[in-house]
Amino acid sequence: MINFGGSLRTTGRFSVSYFSDLIDRCLTLGFLSSAQSIHAHLVKTGLHRHTFLGNRLLGLYSGIGSITLAIGVFQDIPDKNRFTWNILLMALVRTGCVEAAHELFEEMPERDVVSWNSLISGYVSTGYVDKAFGVLHRMQDLGVKVSAFTLSITASCVSSPRQAKQVHGFITRFGSGSLNTVLGNSLIDMYGRVGLAGYASQIFCAMDNSDVISWNSMISAYGRSGCGMEALECFCAMRAAGFLTDEFTMSSVLNICTDLENLAKGEQLLAHCFKMGFLSNSIVSSAVIDMYSIFGRLDDAVWIFRGMPRWDSVLCNSMYSGYVRSSIGDEAIKLFVVALRKSVMPTEFTFATILSSKTCFCSTDLGMQIHCWVCKTGFEADMIVANALVDMYSKLGFVESAIKIFSKMVAKDLVSWNTMIMGLAKNGQGVEALRIFRELQGNGVKPDRITLVGVLLACRYGHMVHEGKRIFSLMEKKYGVMRDLEHYACMVDMMGRAGMLKETLNIIETSPHSRSLSLWNLLLNACRIHGDLVFATIIAEKLLDLEARSSLPYLVLAQMYGVSGRWESVARVMKAMEERGVRKVREYSWICVRKHIYVFKTDQLFQWEGRAVYSMLQLLDWVMNGEGCVHEESTLYGDCCGE
Structure with missing residues (x-):
């Protein structure tokens, strides 16, 4: 708590500067109780109606995150100025109340560039890209001067080449003719994200002054666009120009070496990282771990991981991914438990990686435990995690659980729809899978090749040959998807099982x-x-x-x-x-029974209780024969030509 004694008693009066100082101290501490205490004293003295102190108090509640109290302070200020409106607008944006922010924006008697930038930032941060562009167009129509910061914000939300060129057009129209470094860097990053490295290169060459961020953005743009060799050439040019590389540079170039399958170059860069002390940075170390695990050198990845003085989520996520990639999900689970004990909190990528592990598909209990952790940490609403949960429950055979998670998803991408359709199809629920497919189309989502593989599988498992043939014939004309080997395989399997051998x-x-x-x-x-x-x-x-x-x-x-x-x-x-x-x-199968994994081939159990299993099969065979059931010769104890 903040002490209101001392100078307050000696002076016998309250000054604006004194309360302003108290608000600064309270904002540093971040205590809501202290903020409310200051608020009470301001109300007692009547200074809460003072515009400057009202704005300061409004900013205090906004900084602490108490938007309800902030709105109350806003309403109590009789003479609101431009700063009053902007402070509340930014507070609403910061807390994700974008629609409320938009309503407040429309009520503002006077707007400045800060007001416009705040609203654009709100739409960008919540994923409403089209609305952010709508605000930008409105600024243009009203003749509001677009600042470099405004355009930088907008560039950060671009998700398509068309939008990227649109933002570039705004900058060309409203800019001063030359690009400042910050705006240029934003444009390079923007074009890199949408895979237009050529445009990014033009921006880079047109910049009057470039810095390390410019070079890093250009290297990253080449990497994202699949131009790995150009990225390495840019890295060499950066060093030749006398710019010092940093952790971001090295992590980008290491990832590019991995994409190029150039381990030798990657290890050269690793030596440079050792020399410069970059390995203490978790982003660099995670790039090295990714590189080694992708190249199948998991022992080296583990050695790098164990040499790190501190663990964080980035580092652990790379190690989880390495274990899962190497098909040893048990180690990923063990590391996950140890990381939790070390207070390394999981991220959405953590759960998506671990849930994709075959270990979760073998053990119902383990999968459900991971799901509990997802709920505890608040990631159940995350789309990537929800997709992984739908996939896991589908593969475990718990289709009802998968449907329940899918139906609760607020936002769905094409992966969500594909996962649900595929899960239903493989669990024999072809009719339900086709219903989800129709729902996908009703939502205006365009299916891709994986969607149609799932739909054809649904027809195959659901014995809906006529529907499967109809969808197969419409693939290119209606859905714009070229048939590939998987689609033909679905049709051959479906029609073959239906006895249509000649067709x-x-x-x-x-x-x-x-x-x-x-x-x-x-x-x-x-x-x-x-x-x-x-x-x-x-x-x-x-x-x-x-x-x-x-x-x-x-x-x-x-x-x-x-x-x-x-x-x-x-x-x-x-x-x-x-x-x-x-x-x-030699073919093997696995089954998990009471936390034991049994490995067997067609005619032999490899692990526990093999003889007992065959004795039980023999007993069941006698019971079946006694009840007049006839088995297929080829399905009992393997086939006649088994080893």
């Missing part, structure tokens, strides 16, 4: 992927399902023409011969396979 053969032969082994494999499997041995023989020969060492044709034919009791043919096929040196690819 499926025609689709493969007339497709651009007629030599794709995966399509012929799917058709061969369809022949096996329907027991068409004659057609299977034709397809098997076609497969062997494409890939002589493929084991699938031999195995499928041997299995089909075995089911029909033609054991001599089985022996002949297996002998031909052996003579040609074709080996069966």
